[in-house]
Amino acid sequence: MxxxxxxxxxxxxxxxxxxxxxxxxxxxxxxxxxxxxxYYDCLHEEFQILSKLRDCPGIVQTFGASLSRGRMILQGLVCAHDHGYVHCDLKPDNLLVFPRDVNGGVTKEVSYELKISDFGMSTEAGEGSVFWGCDSPYLGTPLYMSPESVRDGVAEKSLDLWSLGCVVLEMYTGKPPWPFQDSKEFLRNLLDDKAPEVPESLPWEARQFL
Incomplete structure (x- = not known):
């Protein structure tokens, strides 16, 4: 943690x-x-330089970037989805940090790995996985929910991918994906199929990922 x-x-x-x-x-x-x-482009360029100078004893080391962390989360989601499950509540609070397993195939430029936790809201993917029968009118944490989870109440893999995009956006900006304090306001945006704003100042790779 x-x-x-x-x-x-x-x-x-x-x-x-x-x-x-x-x-x-x-x-x-x-x-x-x-x-x-x-200045995201400057930070990204600095990271690339420091990565090349990793073995120099007189220079500080860099241990990771938001996009690398996003790819680690994506690896976990692919595994869960391949087994037929949707997490349904992907958010920063449900991501745990572990020391890197050198033999685990994790991206080389980081010294730790992120793992997805808390599968308490998870369910099998598909049209039959309707979660409107729960006590809550929707499943998950509103800030990271997808339009289809609010509109249709069906657990599809796309729910997790939308949440991942929100998490990666927050990693880069340091701010929640939606600026609204009122949950009804961003739920209205979801029902209108609107997405959080992706700043033009983010690196090209991050914008492509999102």
Whole structure:
């Protein structure tokens, strides 16, 4: 699990925060300095440079990027979908951080991996998986729900892919996918098949992914 510890510095272009990563086995946590930027293309270019300089002892190391994390989540979703299940509640709170398994095939430029948790709302995919019979009028967390989950109440794999897009967007911007405080307002947007705004300032790869 990742926890914010304190701010290490802030400037006109962004900020650097100290993050504590708690291991699942209860052993001593470790710490990373995590940089966020107001200029996404600059941050992406900096990441590419630091990745090439990873083995230089006098230069800080970089451990990951939002798109790499998004691809890790996508790998987990593909596995669940291949087995016929839809998660139905994909969001940042249901993503756990683990030390990287070197033999696990995880992208080389990161030193940890994300794993999907909390399958309590999961169900089998398909037209028969209607979840409007639950106590809630919809299944999942509103900020990350898809239009079809609100409109049709049927668990399809596309629900998880929409939620993944919302999560990746939040990773890049540091803000929730919808700016609205009123849940009824963004539910109306979903019913009108509107999507969260993707800033033009995001790197090209991120915009293509989304």
């Amino acid at each position: 990742m926890e914010f510890v304190k701010s290490l510095g802030k400037g006109s272009g962004g900020s650097v925060n100290l993050i504590r990563v708690t291991k699942p086995d209860g052993s001593n946590p470790y710490y990373h300095a995590v940089k966020s930027s107001n």
